[in-house]
Amino acid sequence: MxxxxxxxxxxxxxxxxxxxxxxxxxxxxxxxxxxxxxxxxxxxxxxxxxxxxxxxxxxxxxxxxxxxxxxxxxxxxxxxxxxxHGNLLEGFPEYLGHEGRAVEIRLYEIGIVPGLLQTPEYARVLADSAVRRGSITPEQADERVSFLAERQAALVRPRPPMMSVTMDESCIRRTVGGRDVMDAQLQGLVEFAELPNTMIQVVPFDIGERRPFNLPVTLLTLSDRSVLGYAESQIQGHLERETTSVIRLLTAYHQLQTEALSHAASVAMINEVRKGTP
Structure with missing residues (x-):
């Protein structure tokens, strides 16, 4: 042989x-x-x-x-x-190994709809924009979109994780991809909010200096109840396991939630923005 x-x-x-x-x-x-x-x-x-x-x-x-x-x-x-996905940020592949197994996901995003909630069309617009800027190749853009779909699919399981999504108001007011893409994305957020394992909160602009995070942050609770923190800059991601640091992130996240709109008020704002999508 x-x-x-x-x-x-x-x-x-x-x-x-x-x-x-x-x-x-x-x-x-x-x-x-x-x-x-x-x-x-x-x-x-x-x-x-x-x-x-x-x-x-x-x-x-x-x-x-x-x-x-x-x-x-x-x-x-x-x-x-x-x-x-070798083109991903340093530190992100390590985070992904835990995301698909987490029993609870808390995340905060600024500027764009969080990846786990993006529609394929919204994700494609962002990927194609990165290609035009020369940040990634067309092949990497295709990988990025298909990879996001894999991440989203991994969360659809018999016992899905609890998901708490806190978004800056800019995420729903910044138009991405034009009227049709943005309208479908906002509708997707409303449908996400209707799931039994989800909570969505919008952090209004008038929170001002009370916003505790200047970068996106994710907190994962694993099956053994341990909590991991993940945050990234423009060029690097960092997975935090050290208890003291994770507790600080968790405390700040809870502080952020107290400043955010309620789940119901957030859905109402998303619907209002959707009605006014240019």
């Missing part, structure tokens, strides 16, 4: 395949045996090992189950995210 030589240094995709083959052979499993455990074909496994097929998140999670890597720092899921 001819075995294709692998060159893991050639690309992240090749490194993923080489690692998969190495772990499989260390267990003395054939591709057929691994296929049974992952519910994928041996042909699919061969294609990933040789770099002919890009690994998906679903496939990577099945590998983590088969190899016993779940909840470790060496998951295939994390490596898959790095393969597919």
């Amino acid at each position: 001819n075995i294709k030589e692998l060159h893991p240094e050639s690309s992240p995709q090749a490194a993923f395949g080489a690692r998969l083959r190495g772990l499989r052979e260390a267990r003395k499993w054939s591709q057929e045996e691994l296929a049974v455990q992952t519910d994928y074909s041996s042909k699919h496994i061969s294609a990933v090992e040789t770099g002919r097929r890009v690994p998906t998140l679903r496939f990577s999670r099945s590998l983590d189950l088969a190899f016993g890597l779940c909840d470790t720092a060496e998951t295939f899921e994390r490596e898959c995210r790095e393969v597919k």
